[in-house]
Amino acid sequence: MNQYLKNQILHASHDELFLLYLNKCLVLIKSEEFDTSKFLIIIDVLINSLNREIENSFINDIDALLNFIQFEIIEYNLTKKESLKYPIIKILEDLRDAWGIRIKS
Secondary structure, three states, X not given: OOHHHXXXXXXXXXXXXXXXXXXXXXXXXXXOOOOHHHHHHHHHHHHHHOOOOOXXXXXXXXXXXXXXXXXXXXXXXXXXXXXXXXXXXXXXXHHHHHHHHHHHO
């Protein structure tokens, strides 16, 4: 890991780390050798990092999306149907963009 990335992680807020993890999920799912185990670990980290004490409806919606993604990737892992990845990529991109807007506001 390069020094810039280390500094970015060390000084990131919770929301910025969440965004970094979403970006990592996108990198993993788009790679030629998609490692579902790493992907699922990151999704699990994202689910467990949600602050359920605030913004309940927003957080509940994000939780539901992440659980859906987790289920679909398990299905992908069992069937290896590439077509299952494309809706997940779209959801992750939309979630990343929405989270980025949330951070800026």
